[in-house]
Amino acid sequence: MSCLSELHFARGSTILVTTCSSKVATITGTLPRCDLGFLSEDECWSILKERAFVDNTAAPADPDLEEVGIEIAKKCAGLPSVAKVFGGMLHSKNGADQWSAILQSKIWDSPEAKEIIISELKLSLDNLKFPFLKQCFAYCSMSKKGSEIERDDLIQMWMAQGLLHPSTENSDLEMEDIGTEYFHILLQNSLLQDLTKDEFGVVAKCKMHALVHDFAELVSKSESVTSSSNKMVGTLKIRHASHIPTSVLESIQKKTLRGLRSLFSNSEVPRNMLPRLRGLHVLNLYNSNIKELPISIGKLKQLRH
Known part of the structure; x- marks a missing residue:
């Protein structure tokens, strides 16, 4: 802004600033910002x-x-x-x-797409000031594409995975406050989209743009597998699994299952499998039509959410 203020313009000249960051738009604007919508x-x-x-x-x-x-x-x-x-x-x-x-x-199959779109999204990702923010963004790929994401739910899952770390200047903040800060930074960088607000005007639900979700999957592919992933799941590196068929889950080696930290499933997980998932921190069985939880869930001693 100091550089811009030093410039001397001809009468009637205008500077138009375009940005993916709402924070930048707020700082640089002398007029109300104009939020661009999507094309028809x-x-x-x-x-x-x-x-x-x-x-x-x-x-x-x-x-x-x-x-x-x-x-x-x-x-x-x-x-x-x-x-x-x-x-x-x-x-x-x-x-x-x-x-x-x-x-x-998939659009990622095109080299041209990778060059244009991924470079644009990577710019937003590289803009994140905390390293753990990138992991929080990547973890959003666990949600189903196009689904609503509840802010408080997302923050609780970040907490369960140990992804929330206070900055040196705000070391006394509660975990929920740090998670809320991370959430708003992702919103400001257009990596999440606000969907609904509560009675106080605070964003309560959000979603990810379909391409941003694909990008999150791309970023997290080294340790996550989802229903749209094409990679094999029988690898020791897999830490998070989302909405993969029960048959695929049963085919994963026991050694790999012990390293699993998150499981999102909308189908019933076989009772005999739960004791093998002892490293789980997050178990999400939303919409899985389960009427009764088996006693074996008590063996998940690392479960936090």
């Missing part, structure tokens, strides 16, 4: 179409191609950079079957 599906299709048909921006002659293209536009989640990436991927593809293959693929 039609706008995404328009960008995608223009990039896919560089020589002819008119709609494709093949109606099947347009139908698939509109579905791909929905997958852009309102982000222009994603629409550009998909448009570039479709440029050399002429058949509806080739477009359908793009629709079924």
Whole structure:
């Protein structure tokens, strides 16, 4: 701001600051900040179409191609950079079957996507001032994509995993206060989106943008496995498992199960498996339709949440 204030502008000149950080917007703004919303599906299709048909921006002659293209536009989640990436991927593809293959693929499969989108998201991640904040962000990939995340629940799980650490200047803060601080930093950096506020105007529920969730999975892939992961789960490094089928869970080696720190499951966990999960810190059985917990849950002596 001191640098900007030293500049002498011609009459009528304006500086427009764009940022992913609400804190930066608040500090630099002399006018109220303008929060940009997401593009509509039609706008995404328009960008995608223009990039896919560089020589002819008119709609494709093949109606099947347009139908698939509109579905791909929905997958852009309102982000222009994603629409550009998909448009570039479709440029050399002429058949509806080739477009359908793009629709079924993950955007991370494209080198261009990795360069553009991951670099943008990585900038927000690198902006986080505490190292443990990055782990807290990565842990958010345990939630189901598109689901609501309760702030207090998330903070309790961070606490259970030992991810909350006071800064030197605020060493007397309660764990819940540190978690709330972490939560708001993730919100300010657009890595979480506020969804609902309580009666005091405090964000009570949030969610992750679909692509940010994919990015969180990418960041945490060395020690986490989710329902959308393609990697094998029989590795000694796995510390967190979310919404994987019971059959897959049963196939994991006992040695690996002992190292598991989190288990999120919406299906019933076999009774004989619980004693093997002695290292669990977090057990989330939300929506698993369990009517009675087995006595063997008492063997989970490390369980904190």
